[in-house]
Amino acid sequence: MTDVRELTCRSPYRRALWIFTVLGAAGAAVTAAAAVYSADRGGLWGVWSGIALLSALTALVSLRGAVARVSADAYGLHVRTLPRRRSMPWSGIADLQIRMGNEWNHKAPDTRRVGVVLHDGRRPLLPLPHSWSPEDPEFDAALETLRALHRRHGNPRSDHLPVVSRNTAGHGWTGSLILCVLLLSGAGLAVWSISGTAAEERAWKSAVPCTARVPAAERSECLSTLPAEIERTEAGRPRNPSHLYFTGGRPLERLSVSQEAAREFRPGDRVELTLWRGEVMEAAGERHVWRKHVVTPGSVAVVAAGLALAAGWPGTRVLLRLRWRRLPDDEALPSELPFVGALAGTALWLLPLCYLHPSDPFASPVAVVWAAAGSLVTVGLFAWAWRATRLRAPGEVPGAEEPAGQGAEVFLTARFLEPTDYNPHHFGTHIVIGGGPPAVTPHSGPGRFAAKPIPVERLTVKEVRRVRGGDREAVPGHWHIAELDDAGRPVRLAAAPDDLARILRELEHARTPASSGEATGGVPTAR
Numbered sequence: 001m002t003d004v005r006e007l008t009c010r011s012p013y014r015r016a017l018w019i020f021t022v023l024g025a026a027g028a029a030v031t032a033a034a035a036v037y038s039a040d041r042g043g044l045w046g047v048w049s050g051i052a053l054l055s056a057l058t059a060l061v062s063l064r065g066a067v068a069r070v071s072a073d074a075y076g077l078h079v080r081t082l083p084r085r086r087s088m089p090w091s092g093i094a095d096l097q098i099r100m101g102n103e104w105n106h107k108a109p110d111t112r113r114v115g116v117v118l119h120d121g122r123r124p125l126l127p128l129p130h131s132w133s134p135e136d137p138e139f140d141a142a143l144e145t146l147r148a149l150h151r152r153h154g155n156p157r158s159d160h161l162p163v164v165s166r167n168t169a170g171h172g173w174t175g176s177l178i179l180c181v182l183l184l185s186g187a188g189l190a191v192w193s194i195s196g197t198a199a200e201e202r203a204w205k206s207a208v209p210c211t212a213r214v215p216a217a218e219r220s221e222c223l224s225t226l227p228a229e230i231e232r233t234e235a236g237r238p239r240n241p242s243h244l245y246f247t248g249g250r251p252l253e254r255l256s257v258s259q260e261a262a263r264e265f266r267p268g269d270r271v272e273l274t275l276w277r278g279e280v281m282e283a284a285g286e287r288h289v290w291r292k293h294v295v296t297p298g299s300v301a302v303v304a305a306g307l308a309l310a311a312g313w314p315g316t317r318v319l320l321r322l323r324w325r326r327l328p329d330d331e332a333l334p335s336e337l338p339f340v341g342a343l344a345g346t347a348l349w350l351l352p353l354c355y356l357h358p359s360d361p362f363a364s365p366v367a368v369v370w371a372a373a374g375s376l377v378t379v380g381l382f383a384w385a386w387r388a389t390r391l392r393a394p395g396e397v398p399g400a401e402e403p404a405g406q407g408a409e410v411f412l413t414a415r416f417l418e419p420t421d422y423n424p425h426h427f428g429t430h431i432v433i434g435g436g437p438p439a440v441t442p443h444s445g446p447g448r449f450a451a452k453p454i455p456v457e458r459l460t461v462k463e464v465r466r467v468r469g470g471d472r473e474a475v476p477g478h479w480h481i482a483e484l485d486d487a488g489r490p491v492r493l494a495a496a497p498d499d500l501a502r503i504l505r506e507l508e509h510a511r512t513p514a515s516s517g518e519a520t521g522g523v524p525t526a527r
């Protein structure tokens with residue numbers, strides 16, 4: 001972009017946002033007055049208060065979007081939002097990057113915003129420009145203008161545009177840490193309640209029918225019975241409560257029961273209700289007996305263990321980001337699935353142990369052996385997960401292999417990420433080496449049906465790197481990507497690290513004349 005002097009970004013929906021601001025403010029004022037009027041006369045003041053709060057929030061959010069503005073000139077970036085104004089000189093900006101959103105909802109389109117990387121390490125996010133589509137010419141033009149101004153008046157780290165998404169090193173981990181802490185807090189509360197649940201269960205099992213000698217103040221600790229007649233039943237859906245309604249509302253109006261019990265009892269049935277600590281624990285009739293579910297300490301211990309294991313998932317995300325915190329912001333991190341598998345393997349022995357021995361898991365020799373063996377399995381699984389999530393340096397080759405040459409054909413999973421004459425419409429899924437020149441094929445063999453030879457004489461390897469956030473194609477995160485020069489046109493080739501190194505060796509061997517006697521070139525490395 002030539003002769004770029006300044007840029008101003010405002011929301012394209014300012015008029016609609018101002019209208020919503022006025023309507024929300026007016027609605028908040030009217031409904032607040034209605035709430036005050038209803039409170040004085042005992043009306044539905046709570047409903048009016050909720051509507052007033054919702055209207056006020058609508059007005060506030062709309063006002064925030066309407067007043068937001070980002071401008072750029074020779075002096076730097078100037079950001080205006082509802083609470084504050086801020087200016088960032090180009091000399092203090094190290095880089096500009098794209099930050100992707102909507103990673104949790106794969107059905108929704110990705111959102112794109114511009115992030116600023118300052119020399120002091122902070123990473124503020126600009127309110128504008130904002131795109132809800134991967135193809136947005138206005139967003140792309142605004143971003144290119146910002147980059148042009150940065151190149152002219154600042155000192156960018158490089159010409160590369162980082163794209164930061166949920167699976168890259170530059171994505172924040174505060175949300176994962178908060179989720180982990182919340183789940184661990186829930187697990188701690190569940191563990192704290194195990195002793196009380198066990199005491200209540202013991203009290204229920206030891207409760208005996210009340211007698212005339214039991215004082216009135218202590219009758220809640222024994223079992224008392226009351227007769228009742230069912231007036232009607234209400235069987236709800238599987239996730240909705242079911243009820244029994246009693247004639248005359250005696251001894252109570254209704255009782256929440258299971259769906260099965262509501263279907264088994266009939267209107268007119270006489271039942272005997274068993275009460276303990278002020279609650280109906282049993283309803284016994286001629287055709288059916290319903291008993292209230294009593295929470296056991298084993299089930300609470302299982303919930304606590306499940307919450308602790310669930311906290312391991314966001315915990316592993318934090319761990320991976322801390323482990324690879326020195327990577328560039330847009331480099332893809334390894335998947336946390338190996339750690340999730342280790343947590344699932346731990347659940348197989350931990351949950352039954354917690355259910356059978358909730359209060360003291362070391363009460364018996366069998367439980368001790370069980371816990372010790374399970375702990376060893378967990379340590380092994382996490383050691384495997386730690387090794388499985390390691391990152392290999394681009395171009396790192398564990399052992400030298402001779403090129404395939406004219407030997408047997410070998411089909412390697414790889415794909416060129418740009419359409420070319422030898423990869424039209426991204427049709428290639430494999431590269432075949434051996435038995436002839438390297439070629440792109442849409443299948444895994446055997447045979448070279450529909451294969452298109454690769455013009456190796458046109459290709460030059462420039463760089464081998466890891467997957468970045470900007471590689472939007474379906475490329476696994478553990479693959480490596482070779483940046484190639486195809487007669488002046490940049491082309492990317494992606495494959496697993498070992499397969500990519502083997503393909504590059506074969507391309508170099510096929511490009512070098514056999515009579516030259518030159519050694520096979522190695523694989524270039526990147527940062």
